[in-house]
Amino acid sequence: MDEDTLCPVCEDVAYDSMPLSCGHRPCKNSLTQHWKQRNDQVCPLCWKMISGVPLPNVTIKKRSLPRDRVPANQICDQHSYPLSWYCLKDEELVCRTCELGSKHNGHEFCPVEQAAQERKSILRASLKTLVRKLKGHKKACVAINEMAQHVESQAHWMEREIKDEFEKLHRILREEEEARIAALKKEEKQKSGMLKERIEKITMEMSAVLDTISTIEQELEAADISFLQNYLNTIKR
Template sequence: MSSTSFSEEDFSCPVCCEIFKDPVLLLCSHSFCKMCLQQFWGTRGFRECPVCRKRTSQENPPLNLQLRNLCETFLQDRSQRESHNFSHISETVLEYKREVNVKLNNLREKLKALCKVQITYDEKAQHIKIQAQHTERQIKQEFEKLHRFLRDEEAARIAALREEEEQKSQMMKEKIEKMNREISSLSDTIRTIEKEMGADDVTFLQVRTSFI
């Protein structure tokens, strides 16, 4: 009978719950790993079946060759199944990796394109900055020229105003001085006439012709 018709439990030792290793058969028809049975007996201090608890006089139970062969066959089948599963998993993983690789390459191309665009944007931003700085310098230069022109114009106009003021002030000064002289002369004449008006008649008649 093929071992595939049995389950793993059918080939498991009741003591260690692992696949039988060197299974031995007791008279009660229960089988155990040889080492598991010896350890169980050593712990108990007497020989009995770990399952049905029947005592036995067998010190060295015979190997269950049929069970050992079945266990070996079962292990081989399981190993082959696991190998086929591993192969299937490997193929699946490989296929997934191919798909992921395609997506990864697409992402890399997209990243490459974005990096190029970023470089272009950086260059444009730098160009805008340089252009703005150049324009700012031009504006400052133009306004500096304008300020210089206005300062020169201001100075020229102030100088012309002061010159005009000086000329007019000098003219007025001369007129004031002339006017003062005339006032002084007229005042002197008035005082002289007033003095002579107070003189006697003969003296008055002698000098009157000097101011008539």
């Protein structure tokens, strides 16, 4: 062959490529490792059973494939291959060599793009829930503020009514007037205090929700690799 052929499994220059009945052509080394791990003859790419025994293809001289254009955070630390797959059981990025290793034996995998889109859908659903919750908090704040204003206004009105009433009574009733006003102010203070506590609590929750929304929006804008690397922490948050 005049042109180098890449193995679709290890993503290195193929040598002794093995044409399978499904149409894929992994190198002999990758295919042998895959079958040794699984103890059955399936394609390491599409997982279909292989009919017949594949024959080795033209031998190509093996040499390293330059990967300096791949960002460092997208390279497997253990095998130095691109992180092109996502383990669905362990929720982590893997390369082709990781996939064939014993750590992920029997696990299901999907491409990085598919994993990112599926998990972005999960976060988008969570984001919608948080936005609805934020709207509910805002409505509650408005309602509580209206209640607080009503309580304050009602207290002032009652205070004026009580004063007008007792001004018409004899001096002996002054003590009763003062007692009723004191009780009213105490009640107003208690109610206002309770309402203020509720407003402070909801305000704190709103701040936490806004922080979480901001974090999710930033994660959704991040690259797939960075997004998936932070995905579990974002979900826990």
